[in-house]
Amino acid sequence: MTVSPPDPRLLVHAYVDGELDPAxxxxxxxxxxxxxxxxxxxxxxxxxRRAIREQLPLEAAPAGLARRIETAVGLRRDDVRTSSHxxxxxxxxxxxxxxxxxxGATWFALRPHSADxxxxxxxxxHVRALMAPQPFDVASSDRHTVKPWFNGRIADAPxxxxxxxxxxxxxxxxxxxxxxVPVATLVYRLRQHLISLTAVPGGKTIAAxxxxxxxxxxxxxxxxxxxxxxVSDLAATDLETFAKAFRAASAER
Amino acid sequence: xxxVSSEDDQARFRSVVLPHLAHAYALARWLTGDRADAEDxxxxxxxxxxxxxxxxxxxxxxxxxLTIVRHAGYTWLGKNRSGSLVMVDDLELVERQQASAGVVSxxxxxxxxxxxxxKADAARLEAAIAELPVPFRETLVLRDVQGLDYREIAEVTGxxxxxxxxxxxxxxxxxxxxxxxxxxxxxx
Numbered sequence: 001m002t003v004s005p006p007d008p009r010l011l012v013h014a015y016v017d018g019e020l021d022p023a024x025x026x027x028x029x030x031x032x033x034x035x036x037x038x039x040x041x042x043x044x045x046x047x048x049r050r051a052i053r054e055q056l057p058l059e060a061a062p063a064g065l066a067r068r069i070e071t072a073v074g075l076r077r078d079d080v081r082t083s084s085h086x087x088x089x090x091x092x093x094x095x096x097x098x099x100x101x102x103x104g105a106t107w108f109a110l111r112p113h114s115a116d117x118x119x120x121x122x123x124x125x126h127v128r129a130l131m132a133p134q135p136f137d138v139a140s141s142d143r144h145t146v147k148p149w150f151n152g153r154i155a156d157a158p159x160x161x162x163x164x165x166x167x168x169x170x171x172x173x174x175x176x177x178x179x180x181v182p183v184a185t186l187v188y189r190l191r192q193h194l195i196s197l198t199a200v201p202g203g204k205t206i207a208a209x210x211x212x213x214x215x216x217x218x219x220x221x222x223x224x225x226x227x228x229x230x231v232s233d234l235a236a237t238d239l240e241t242f243a244k245a246f247r248a249a250s251a252e253r
Numbered sequence: 254x255x256x257v258s259s260e261d262d263q264a265r266f267r268s269v270v271l272p273h274l275a276h277a278y279a280l281a282r283w284l285t286g287d288r289a290d291a292e293d294x295x296x297x298x299x300x301x302x303x304x305x306x307x308x309x310x311x312x313x314x315x316x317x318x319l320t321i322v323r324h325a326g327y328t329w330l331g332k333n334r335s336g337s338l339v340m341v342d343d344l345e346l347v348e349r350q351q352a353s354a355g356v357v358s359x360x361x362x363x364x365x366x367x368x369x370x371x372k373a374d375a376a377r378l379e380a381a382i383a384e385l386p387v388p389f390r391e392t393l394v395l396r397d398v399q400g401l402d403y404r405e406i407a408e409v410t411g412x413x414x415x416x417x418x419x420x421x422x423x424x425x426x427x428x429x430x431x432x433x434x435x436x437x438x439x440x441x
Binding site for chain 2: 009010012013014017019037040041043044045046047048049050051052053055056058059060061062065066068069070072073075192193212214215233235236
């Protein structure tokens with residue numbers, strides 16, 4: 001459908017939300033430069049979004065809700081193994097949800113750039129791992145087992161810390177391929193959720209704040225020249241807690 | 254249809270529905286305005302999702318579940334807050350008529366400083382969002398609290414992307430006007 005571009009006051013929102021294609025982004029930036037009122041509107045919308053993000057983060061569902069639902073639909077049995085070991089196969093079925101959104105025939109376009117491509121590959125690796133019989137190549141909660149396993153498989157063995165005390169037990173590690181480069185991915189767990197933490201030496205921080213990609217959250221940071229990207233179906237706040245715990249633990253060493 | 258669901262359905266339910274419970278709960282809470290009611294709505298929605306799991310296309314589980322939660326939420330609103338839904342229909346009609354007549358509706362006369370908006374605390378934001386009519390509120394919550402993109406919001410709310418954008422713009426304009434005019438001390 002081709003339509004004439006809407007009112008610039010509407011487009012301010014699409015601009016702030018990152019929904020414009022590059023040509024429209026440039027056009028909006030030109031208009032911001034020449035129209036202070038429009039620029040002020042953009043600042044207000046951004047301030048509002050920031051306030052909501054900071055003040056009203058997505059809460060976890062209430063404790064016990066999942067259990068009540070499982071009971072209600074007849075899934076709950078007493079010998080549930082999920083409390084100690086998540087069912088990899090059940091998690092694997094969730095792969096179907098990870099098909100990335102095809103672009104539609106509107107004049108909105110997702111902006112392609114290389115950081116996005118890397119982000120997609122990291123998320124895709126996480127999804128593929130969930131689909132496999134096991135989400136890791138080496139299963140161990142012992143960092144002294146996981147770290148040496150990487151030696152010889154990739155150039156830089158990553159920093160491996162155990163975060164069991166912070167609620168994120170290490171469950172293993174695997175080698176992912178990002179672009180054409182094999183990189184180390186550590187796998188952690190929070191409740192039934194897996195977190196893949198991919199370390200790319202010399203990589204860029206691709207999502208400094210949690211970014212939603214096809215229903216998974218991605219968060220990255222850099223330490224000592226290595227870019228770390230954590231991906232999970234956890235809520236953004238839980239992923240931020242994980243990142244904080246990892247950074248604090250690795251700083252101590 | 255037997256009453257016993259297959260193992261496959263159970264596995265699908267666990268992997269498709271349960272990972273997105275926080276999102277389901279968030280949408281239900283903002284629709285109903287109450288935590289306990291939200292749990293009821295989510296539970297009802299999950300029952301519907303479980304019964305319909307075979308019909309899930311496998312593309313976007315979160316959007317699929319949220320669509321069901323929204324329907325369950327609307328059913329709940331119809332029973333318990335029927336006023337809110339009726340008012341909304343009228344309101345959209347009025348806005349459409351004003352728009353076609355060239356009337357500038359509801360545009361805040363004030364242009365508050367961004368810094369004032371940024372200072373809004375959780376209670377004021379929550380109250381201001383709760384006051385929004387349902388279609389504006391759900392659009393804003395799906396975008397700014399839950400982080401869905403326009404295409405996903407269009408899928409969940411069953412409207413074109415252009416409508417998502419205009420509802421989002423209206424919702425935000427109302428919040429900005431509200432947060433910008435009311436001094437923080439007035440809230441209580």
